[in-house]
Amino acid sequence: MAQPTLKHVGNFDPSTDAAMLRKAMKGLGTDEASIINILANRTSDQRQKISSAFKQEYGKDLAKELKKELSGHFERVVLALLVPTTELLADHVHEAFKGVGTNEDTLVEILCTRNNKEIKELKSVYEHKFDKSLQKSLEKETSGHFRSLLIAMTSGERDEGNIDLELAPKLAERLYQAGEGRDGTDEAEFIRILSSYSYPLLLAVFLAYKKTYDKSLTDAIKSEFVGNLQNGLLAVVSSIKNRPKFYAKCLHDAMEGIGTKDDALIRLVVTRAEIDLGTIKHEYEKKYGKSLESRIKSDTTGDYEKMLVALVDG
Secondary structure (H helix, E strand, C coil): CCCCCCCCCCCHHHHHHHHHHHHCCCCCCCCCHHHHHCCCCCCHHHHHHHHHHHHHCCCCCCHHHHHHCCHHHHHHHHHHHHCHHHHHHHHHHHHHCCCCCCHHHHHHHHHHCCCCCHHHHHHHHHHHHCCCCCCHHHHHHHCCCHHHHHHHHCCCCCEECCCCCCHHHHHHHHHHHHHHCCCCCHHHHHHHHHECHHHHHHHHHHHHHHHHHHCCHHHHHHHHCHHEEHHHHHHHHHHHHHHHHHHHHHHHHCCCCCCCCHHHHHHHHHCCCCCCCCCCHHHHHHCCCCCCCEEEEEEECCCHHHHHHHHCCC
């Protein structure tokens, strides 16, 4: 059972929270502790209600007012908290297309790990906000088999109702014949199978593959594919096997090496807090031998650190 770190607060009064946030921004200096205490302990839906109450009572946009008062990474995480979750993901997908080159890691993390409902909501928000379809953006900004994978993953047409596990050995054989069982690789068949069938059926396929060929599908993908397509296929398999463990790795990757990938760190903490961040924390500690909180503390500072830790602690 997925454990969130952030749950719906009872006795919630958006008007009182709006007044407290206004007070935190008035006068000399800003009361960052109050901002953290309120926003890190309200769900996305509750934060939207606070924004509405602030607008109604003070005639001002809460996000714009906070932006005037804050700076740096703390400002970025506060503003991210005020955006509805699906819109925040759509923003990050759009950002991944901007500038020189495309941020393929962001596209893989967001687009290769969602169910039909989540994908349809994301596509709708993306099109409404940016006045173009997600598929058009993918066609323009990506290429080759990687583009085919992302378009397949965002079709929203996975057959989630098919849990006929007797199909698993046949599908495992098709994957073998498309990869290790032939010269060259049939990329399209890997993409078709991993994007078309339900998660329970694919879990059975992964087990059948390992049992029949004495090699995990993960290792087969590593030996058959390279680059962005390999990363995308591995993300699909990993997130189906254990989604919280996959996101734990994403968090680790965001803080590994020189510098922190703050956009990824903020996105993961903010968007998973209400879903499974408690479980992700557990998987992180199990895999990396230290708590997620301690790793965040070693990679971030100041109010930015305090906000992230508040969201992770729950």
